[in-house]
Amino acid sequence: MNDCLFCKIIAGEIPGNKVYENDRVFAFRDINPQAPTHVLIVPKKHMANILECDAETAAALTDAVGVIARQEGVAESGFRLVSNCGPHGCQSVHHLHVHLLGGEQLTERMA
Numbered sequence: 859m860n861d862c863l864f865c866k867i868i869a870g871e872i873p874g875n876k877v878y879e880n881d882r883v884f885a886f887r888d889i890n891p892q893a894p895t896h897v898l899i900v901p902k903k904h905m906a907n908i909l910e911c912d913a914e915t916a917a918a919l920t921d922a923v924g925v926i927a928r929q930e931g932v933a934e935s936g937f938r939l940v941s942n943c944g945p946h947g948c949q950s951v952h953h954l955h956v957h958l959l960g961g962e963q964l965t966e967r968m969a
């Protein structure tokens with residue numbers, strides 16, 4: 859019954875280019891990368907956006923950011939985290955995700 863794209867990627871029903879996984883978090887490469895490193899970090903538990911995120915999940919996502927940034931080689935050079943929420947935030951997939959963008963000099967403008 860769950861028609862969520864990211865739940866299907868987490869379940870392996872749709873191929874995803876996995877970069878990291880633990881018991882709470884799954885991370886995979888964005889299909890339309892906006893930077894040399896563009897990883898989507900998502901909770902395994904379905905929640906629509908940051909407004910539905912509990913403290914344990916937030917902590918797990920934060921821990922995963924550090925692991926993935928080091929794994930991707932962008933911890934020192936720097937990176938940007940973005941989590942779009944709702945219509946004005948241009949959220950297109952309604953399963954909470956954090957974009958990790960890096961690998962080049964990003965523009966100062968928020969994007």
Ligand code: 5GP
Pocket residue numbers: 863874875886887888889890891898941942948949950951952
């Ligand atoms: P949003 O716009 O909701 O913040 O971000 C959704 C992201 O999911 C977009 O950057 C888009 O490129 C990515 N995306 C959409 N469909 C797929 C897919 O099937 N596989 C992967 N890996 N990424 C996807």
Ligand code: ZN
Pocket residue numbers: 862863864865866903904905952953
């Ligand atoms: Zn989902």
